[in-house]
Structures are given as structure tokens and as C-alpha cells.
Amino acid sequence: MEIVYVYTKKRSEFGRQCNFSDRPAELHVDILPDPSQMDNYIERNPCDNPTQCAQEMSEHEVNTERFQTETRGINHVEGGWPKDVNPQEMEQTIRYRKKVEKDENYINTVLQLGSLMEHCIKQNNAIDIYQQYFEEEEVSESAEEQPSAKTINVFRDPNEIKRTATGLSWHPDGAKKLAVAYSSLEFQRATKDMSFDSYIWDIENPDKPEMTLKPVSPLVCLEYNPKDSHVLIGGCYNGQIAYWDTRKGSQPVEMSTIEHSHRDPVYKVIWLQSKTGTDYFSASTDGNVLWWDIRKMSEPTERLILDPSKKGNLDNALGAISLEFETTMPTKFMVGTEQGQVVSCNRKAKTPAEKIVCTYSGHHGPIYALQRNPFFPKNFLTVADWTARIWSEEIKESSIMWTKYHMTYLTDGCWSPVRPAVFFTTRMDGTLDVWDLLFKQNDPTLSLKVCDESLYSLRLQDNGRFLACGSQLGTTTLLEISPGLCTLQRNEKALATAMFERETKREKILEARHREMRLKERSRSEQGKEEEMKDMDMEESSEDLVAQAEKEFFEVVEFELKKREREEEKSQNKADKEKEISEEKEAQD
């Protein structure tokens, strides 16, 4: 409500001097209370009214002028000699000292302090209070943590029709990228709409693959060139091999010619260690192992047929499903076959027959994974059927260590690149097992269900920390393993060496024993044959035996026939007799 008081003034009166005069009070506005306004308000009862009874204080800040300080040291050369004594002069100082020594106070003090000091000295000599106990034992490692693995990222197949992630390869530098090969390995399951593409994923970005690779036929396996990180080769479902350069785009730079390629899907390609860094070899279930050079993809540089009878006969050949190549041993390589045998070959052999050195059998099904232990190249791991086995090169009859038979097939496996006694396996029920042989040998140390569908492939990064596993529906999961499983424990190498040697020795002893037993049996059976021979000389020869057997047979047959005739006669006689009796009876009647 505005209170306004209007007054008027004549223009001529502006600027006139002020004449003040008294005037009684005038009432200008009288605002009476309006009870209706009360309706806008509610009486509040009770009312909260805080009060405080405290010392009143106020805060002030003061800043004094800065006071400059400086730290200086004083070199006390010779202390506090009294004025009359010249510190440089030996005589005077000696005299002064002698004077002090005569002082009674001095004597008492020194005696007292001396006894106190002696006590402490003796204490020191008695026990060294800072002695280090257990010096050899290092600081115990960070509290034994449960081994664990954590999923970091999941890369799904962007296509509608999901294909299996059959091959995985980490980028060689820094491992920031993962190349995944997608194909459908089930027989004739591939529909027309199924895409052939394989992808390169950046591990930070799971939504969209970084690059697509478009082959002519779906890729079963895929490998980065460890020397040149832009080059990849892939083995196709139709047996061809293609190579890509990621700088040049999604289409393969070159493909191998169909006539000279494999006749079955190429299950594994591995780069070779060579000066040019362009050699690789491939294996397929058609029984061939082919060597190629990237620069000339029109035909393989070398060919090996996996015929165990060493005759180069393709019909006899074993189908290869996995390959193993260790760069430290460039002339040897191993092939895992569909039939469950591991064939060890020597590349530098002169004749094809000599190329196949030996075979190791023991598995019931195709060998899906084959890898040498990076720390102990003499031992290798095979994963097939329901078990994973560890072999020693020297023992050909059986594996030195094996896992129990699982409920589902094992599909892939590999060693840890940092710990010699740790390896990983994947199973058809979607479980990833981590085995630590130094910790527990019967069961996996860690068993992790990664997904509901079966896992098909597994690949560890070189630092041993990250691993990628691919599943049947094309889902690639990136896992991080707990540090306990990927740092080398102390003594681990020594313990692992001892363990492998022990198992190898055990198998050797068993092998020797088997051999002995076999020899014994053989010699026994040979002896047995000799005795039989002697007996036979006394009897007739085999022909006479046959004649005799025939004779006996016919005798028995004739005997039986005669017996039957007699019985028939008997029954006939009986019937005749009865007839006679009945006739007689009739006659009588």
C-alpha cells in the first residue's frame, strides 16, 4: 500500500527562503486494523525461538610484516677458552687442562658419569638390540589373495546371425588390439545370410570394431605378424589363405590360389621366424602342412603330407587341427591331429619320410590345442577330448601328467607366458579353468564361468595379465587375472623343473617296465610255440587231423541215424502189435 502525500507549489515560489513555523500535528493517514486480514494468518503455538548465551567473540586476522631469517652455521673451531689462554699454544692449553683435572668437582663428576656410561657400554655389548632376526626371509608377499579373474570387456558379434569366435590374435606391440576370426565350424550350418567378416577390436571400445576384414570365405584362424604389426594372415573355411595389410583396407591384399591351397578348412596358421619375416605355414584336416611366403601366394614353398606310414600317401594322412612352433627351435614343429595323435616333425630333414620324427598318442579325440611350455620347451601341453595332458618329448608312450576327465569337452588351452606352472583351458560349458600345477594338481586353481555357451578359443597377452576367450555366439570376453597368477613366484622355476623331471622319470621307469614285460611275454610265447611244434611232429600232420575229424563226424552221424531207425522199428512193432491185439479183440467180439 503506497502512502502518497501530494503537495503543490507555485512555480514563483521555487527557491524562496524557508520560513519555518510551528504547526500542530496533522493526521494524514490512519490505517485501522483490518481483522479480516487475520484470516491470512495462523497463530503458531508454540513458537521456537533459539537463544544463545555465550561469550561474544569476534574473529580478526592480522598479518605482521615479514621477518627475514637466515640460517647460518658457525664453525666452532676451538671452544670457549678463557681469555687468558691462547688456544694455539700447547703449553697454555695443557696447563689449563691440568688445572681442571685437579678440580674436585671434575673428579666426582667423571667418576659418576663413568659408571653410568659403563653400564650403557656393557648393555650394548651384551645384546645387539637392533639385530635382524630371520634375515634371509624376505618381506612376506602381499597377503595371499584368492586367485581371481575379472571381466573387463565383452565384444559381441555385431551381425544378427552369430558366428563362433574361432581364432584370436593379439596385436604384437602393446596389445591394444585384438583380431578375432569368426566362422561357423559346424558342418553345413553356415546359412547364406551369414556374414564372412572378421573384426579387429580396440580393447577400449567394445561397441564397434575398429576394423573389418572381408575375406572370400569365413576365417577360421587369424594371426598378426609378430614382426610387422600391420600384416595379418587368415586361414579360410574353404582352404585358402589370405593376407591383409591394415593400412591398405579391409580387402585382403592377396589370397592363395585355390588349386594349391588346402582342401579343408585351414585350422591353424603360424608365422615362422625368418630373416624376411614373411614366411608362415598352415595346417588343415586334409592332411597337408604347407609352407608359404607372403610375397608369393600363388603356390606353397613346401609341402608335407602327414602320413604316419611315412610314404606320403594322402589317403593315409592324418588331418591336422593344431600346429605348434617355437621360435627358439626353428627346425622342429609339432602337429596335433584329428585322430588324437601329436606328430613331431623336423623341417630340415632331407627326405619326406624323415620329416616325421615321431608320434605321441594318448588322446581320444582331435587335439584342439598344442603348445610348448615357454620356460621348458621339452614339455608341451595338449588339450583334447575331455582332458588336458602334459607331455615330455622324450617319452612317446604316454603323457607325463594329465587332468582328470571332465564332464564336457575341452576346446582350447595355453600356457601362461609368465609362470611356468600355470596353464588355462576352456570348456564346452563356457567355463575357463586356470590350473596352477604347483598349487593343486587335481583341480583347477580357478574355475570361472565366462558365459553360458561354449568357449571355443583362448589367447593370452604376452604379459600374462589379460586373456581373451571367444565363444560360440561370437562373444569375446576380455579378462584380467589377479596378480598372484601372473607374477613369477620365487622358486617357481626350480619347483616346476623338479616336478617335470620327476614326472618324466616316473614315466620312463614305467615305460622301461612295460618294455621288460613285453619282452618277457614275447620270449615266453616263443618258447610256447617251440613246445607245440614238438607235439605236432608226433601226431599226424594237419591234413590227417582233418581226415580223422571227418571220420569221427560221420561215425557219429551214422550212429545217430541207426539209433533213430531202431526206434522207428520199435514204434512200428508196437503199433503192429496193438493192431493185432485190436484185431483179436474185434475177432473175439
Place this chain on the structure above:
Amino acid sequence: MSEVEETLKRIQSHKGVIGTIVVNAEGIPIRTTLDNSTTVQYAGLLHQLTMKARSTVRDIDPQNDLTFLRVRSKKHEIMVAPDKEYLLIVIQNPSE
């Protein structure tokens, strides 16, 4: 006087004892088994340290007083027995 000698000799003869110094309140070394420069250095520095230690102890509890000061270092242990006027300093190598 001979007792003093005996005491000091006895201290010096203990296992691991490297040197003994007796310093007065003004920092003048009265008796020492080490060479002069080392003695002067020890005397000056340890005097200050002892004063500081004593004042610390008395600040915390005015009824208290410093009885003994031990400084253990990597190489040896310096033990200081303070008094109103004098300071007895012994350097010992305990682990020997």
C-alpha cells in the same frame, strides 16, 4: 685423580669403544683419546645436541631431567652422559 684415570682407561678398554671425550661446559675438551679436530667437532656438536635434548625433556615435564643421550647411527653409537658442568662422550661400535 688416579681413579679418574682408571675409570677412563677402563671405559676405553671395553669392547667396541672407539673413543672417549670429556668436555666442560664451555666446550673445552679436557680429556680425549681422539685427535684434536675430531674432538673439537664432537665436542661442539654434541654439546648443542645435549642442550637441546635437555631443554626438550624439561619442557615436557619440568620435574624431569636428561640423564643420558644415545645416538645410534649406521656405523656406531654415540653416548653422552651429561652433567651440569661436564660432558662425557663415548663412541662405541656395538656390533663388533
